[in-house]
Amino acid sequence: MRVKRFFLILCAAFLLASSALAESVSESQGLDWQENDPWPFAIQYGDRSKHQVAITMDDCYEFEWVEKAWELITSYGGAMTIYPIGELLKEENLQPGDREMWQKIAASSSEIGTHTHHHRKMSKLREDNMLLYSKYPQQVTDQLLGYHYPLRTLRPPYGNYSEAYQKQLKIAGYHHVILWDIDTTDAGEVLSQVRNGSIILFHARKKDYTCLETVIPALAEQGYEMVTISVMLGLPPLEAQTELFDWRAFKKMVNQ
Numbered sequence: 282m283r284v285k286r287f288f289l290i291l292c293a294a295f296l297l298a299s300s301a302l303a304e305s306v307s308e309s310q311g312l313d314w315q316e317n318d319p320w321p322f323a324i325q326y327g328d329r330s331k332h333q334v335a336i337t338m339d340d341c342y343e344f345e346w347v348e349k350a351w352e353l354i355t356s357y358g359g360a361m362t363i364y365p366i367g368e369l370l371k372e373e374n375l376q377p378g379d380r381e382m383w384q385k386i387a388a389s390s391s392e393i394g395t396h397t398h399h400h401r402k403m404s405k406l407r408e409d410n411m412l413l414y415s416k417y418p419q420q421v422t423d424q425l426l427g428y429h430y431p432l433r434t435l436r437p438p439y440g441n442y443s444e445a446y447q448k449q450l451k452i453a454g455y456h457h458v459i460l461w462d463i464d465t466t467d468a469g470e471v472l473s474q475v476r477n478g479s480i481i482l483f484h485a486r487k488k489d490y491t492c493l494e495t496v497i498p499a500l501a502e503q504g505y506e507m508v509t510i511s512v513m514l515g516l517p518p519l520e521a522q523t524e525l526f527d528w529r530a531f532k533k534m535v536n537q
């Protein structure tokens with residue numbers, strides 16, 4: 282409860298501090314949601330009164346495990362949120378078939394967010410680099426998918442963020458920073474810790490997939506709805522567009 286209150290205060294302070302900047306870009310970036318958003322900016326868990334959980338998967342160095350996890354959760358009627366490192370989505374880092382698989386995931390009820398472009402401690406960077414490494418993945422994602430797929434939530438590497446970073450993320454147009462309340466690959470521990478609104482952290486690795494093989498059927502059995510972060514937070518439906526995001530044009534706009 283104390284943590285939640287802290288986030289609320291932090292959020293309120295930053296809404297005030299960043300409102301002038303947010304206003305200047307809100308028209309073209311659709312930031313109007315900020316005014317009516319009931320959630321704090323940094324999210325550790327969702328609504329404790331709803332029988333739902335969010336399964337999230339980070340990094341994606343080994344894409345095959347994303348693919349398998351997505352197939353498994355989909356077969357149980359659930360959805361997941363994937364936070365890939367932007368760099369891994371670049372043309373030169375893709376294996377044959379990866380692009381088609383990402384397109385399939387993007388078109389499904391699951392969702393893609395970002396884990397920033399590299400895997401750095403964001404609070405240690407200069408502000409212009411905070412913005413660059415958080416927003417550039419939007420260009421890479423659009424090029425990967427072939428259309429504009431708005432990245433709405435971001436998972437900071439190591440869960441590391443700061444007040445200065447929040448300010449940049451709001452300029453970048455992110456709805457929320459997504460943290461977690463469960464971080465273990467022990468299926469027994471996941472199932473003993475899980476509660477309504479839990480956000481469970483996984484990585485694209487074999488041991489995490491092995492854990493999910495037990496956890497997903499068990500959550501389904503317990504009647505949990507496995508939803509994306511966007512659904513958990515009640516964000517408006519994602520609107521894909523044909524015009525790809527262009528980092529340079531964006532940078533020019535926010536500098537005006």
Ligand SMILES: [Zn+2]
Binds near residue numbers: 339340400438439
């Ligand atoms: Zn990571």
